[in-house]
Amino acid sequence: MTTTTGRERTPAAAGPLAQSQNLTVTDWKTTIALGIFAIIAIVLFIGFGRDGDSTFSFTSNQTDVIALPTLAIPARGFGIFVAVVAVLMAAGSALLTRTRRKTPMWYIAIYALLLLIALLAWATVGNTLPVTGLLAGSLALSVPLIFGAMGGVLSERGGVVNIAIEGQLLAGAFVSAVVASTTHSVIAGLLAAMVAGTLVSFILAAFSIKYFVDQVIVGVVLNVLVLGLTNFLYTSILANDAATLNSPAQLPTLAIPGLSAIPVLGPVLFNQTIIVYLMYIAVAVVSYGLFFTRWGLRLRSVGEHPQAADTVGINVNSTRFWNVSLGGAIVGLGGAYFTLGSVGAFTEDVTSGAGYIALAAVIFGRWNPIRATLAALLFGFANNLQSVLGILGSPIPSDFLLMLPYLVTIIAVAGLIGQSRAPGADGKPYIKS
Structure with missing residues (x-):
C-alpha cells in the first residue's frame, strides 16, 4: 500500500479547489484606465497647452490665523511635466500588472492628484482659484451623499439592496421642512427627517424581507412614489402657504475653537453646522460598529451567509429589518441637510438624483464605510468643480462641465474599482428552511 503526501499530489489529484487557489487572474482594468488618462493628458496639456500662470489662493473669507501665500503655476510647463509623469506612471502600473501585482491605491491617488492640479492650472489660466472655497463647496455637496452612502452600506x-436611497432623502427633506417650519425648531425637523427615512425603509424592508418581493423593483417603485407624493404635496399645499409650511429656520454655523483656525482644512471641516458634525459621527460609528462590535458581526453574517447565521441563533430577517430601518434614519438626516442646511426650503425634486450617486458611492467604496465616504467626497468635488470652473470662465464647454459629476461616477464605478464583490447574500431573500 502506498501513500502520497500533499507535496507529491498533482494538481489534478488535488481537485478543482486547489487548482482555483493556484490560478491568478490578471486584471488590466486599472492599467488601461491610467493609460487612457495619460493619452488625454498628452493631448490636452501638450497638444492644446495654454500659456500663462494660474493662481491658487488658500485663504478663506474669515481672518486666518496663519495666512498661506498664493501659489502661481505656469500652466504649459506644469502640464508637460504632468503628462510625462502620467505616461511613466501608466507604464509602471503596466509593469506591476504584468508581474501579477496590484497597483497600490496610493499610487493611483498620486496619479489622480497630479492630473487634477494640472487640469485646474490649465483651465484657470489668468484667474485665481479659491482652493478653500472649492473644498468647502465640495464638502457641502457631499454631505447628503455621505449620509446616503452610510445608509446604503448598512x-x-x-x-438588502437599497435602491430607495433617493426616496429616503426626498422624504427626509420634505418632512424636515414642514416640521421645522411649523414648530420653529430645527431639532424637531432633524428628528422628523429621521422618522421619515425610517418609514420609507419600513416599506422597503416589509416587502423585500417579509413578502420576498424583488428588492430592486421595490426600491425603484418607492423612489417614484415618494417623488410623486412630495411633488404633489408641494404644489398643492406648500407652494400656497410657503411662509407657514416651507420656511424652516437654518442651522447655525458652529466653529470649533482651535481646529477651525487650521489653514485650508480648518474652515472647511470645523466651521460647519451641526448636521455636518453628525455626519462625521455617523461615519465613525458605522465604521467602528460594523467591524469591531458584536452588532456589526451579526449584520455582516446575515449579509454574507444567512444560513450559517441562522444556525448559531441569529434571527436573520429581524436583523435585516431593523438595520435597514436604521440605515433609513441615517439617510433621512441627509435629506434634512437640503432644507435645513443648504437650500433653505423644499422644492420639487430637491435631491436631483443624489440618492443614485450615493448608491454608486457604496459600490465604488466596495461596501466599506470609509471608502464609500471617500467616493462620495469625490463625486461632490466633481459636482462643485464644474460650478467653479464655469464661474471662472474655463475653456471647457459648459455642457461638458454639467456632465462632469456623472462622467466621474461612470468612470469610477466601471473603470477604476477593479474587481469588486458585493456581500454574498446581497439582494437574496432568506427563506428559513
Whole structure:
C-alpha cells in the first residue's frame, strides 16, 4: 500500500479547489484606465497647452490665523511635466500588472492628484482659484451623499439592496421642512427627517424581507412614489402657504475653537453646522460598529451567509429589518441637510438624483464605510468643480462641465474599482428552511 503526501499530489489529484487557489487572474482594468488618462493628458496639456500662470489662493473669507501665500503655476510647463509623469506612471502600473501585482491605491491617488492640479492650472489660466472655497463647496455637496452612502452600506451589508436611497432623502427633506417650519425648531425637523427615512425603509424592508418581493423593483417603485407624493404635496399645499409650511429656520454655523483656525482644512471641516458634525459621527460609528462590535458581526453574517447565521441563533430577517430601518434614519438626516442646511426650503425634486450617486458611492467604496465616504467626497468635488470652473470662465464647454459629476461616477464605478464583490447574500431573500 502506498501513500502520497500533499507535496507529491498533482494538481489534478488535488481537485478543482486547489487548482482555483493556484490560478491568478490578471486584471488590466486599472492599467488601461491610467493609460487612457495619460493619452488625454498628452493631448490636452501638450497638444492644446495654454500659456500663462494660474493662481491658487488658500485663504478663506474669515481672518486666518496663519495666512498661506498664493501659489502661481505656469500652466504649459506644469502640464508637460504632468503628462510625462502620467505616461511613466501608466507604464509602471503596466509593469506591476504584468508581474501579477496590484497597483497600490496610493499610487493611483498620486496619479489622480497630479492630473487634477494640472487640469485646474490649465483651465484657470489668468484667474485665481479659491482652493478653500472649492473644498468647502465640495464638502457641502457631499454631505447628503455621505449620509446616503452610510445608509446604503448598512442595508446592503445586511443583504438588502437599497435602491430607495433617493426616496429616503426626498422624504427626509420634505418632512424636515414642514416640521421645522411649523414648530420653529430645527431639532424637531432633524428628528422628523429621521422618522421619515425610517418609514420609507419600513416599506422597503416589509416587502423585500417579509413578502420576498424583488428588492430592486421595490426600491425603484418607492423612489417614484415618494417623488410623486412630495411633488404633489408641494404644489398643492406648500407652494400656497410657503411662509407657514416651507420656511424652516437654518442651522447655525458652529466653529470649533482651535481646529477651525487650521489653514485650508480648518474652515472647511470645523466651521460647519451641526448636521455636518453628525455626519462625521455617523461615519465613525458605522465604521467602528460594523467591524469591531458584536452588532456589526451579526449584520455582516446575515449579509454574507444567512444560513450559517441562522444556525448559531441569529434571527436573520429581524436583523435585516431593523438595520435597514436604521440605515433609513441615517439617510433621512441627509435629506434634512437640503432644507435645513443648504437650500433653505423644499422644492420639487430637491435631491436631483443624489440618492443614485450615493448608491454608486457604496459600490465604488466596495461596501466599506470609509471608502464609500471617500467616493462620495469625490463625486461632490466633481459636482462643485464644474460650478467653479464655469464661474471662472474655463475653456471647457459648459455642457461638458454639467456632465462632469456623472462622467466621474461612470468612470469610477466601471473603470477604476477593479474587481469588486458585493456581500454574498446581497439582494437574496432568506427563506428559513
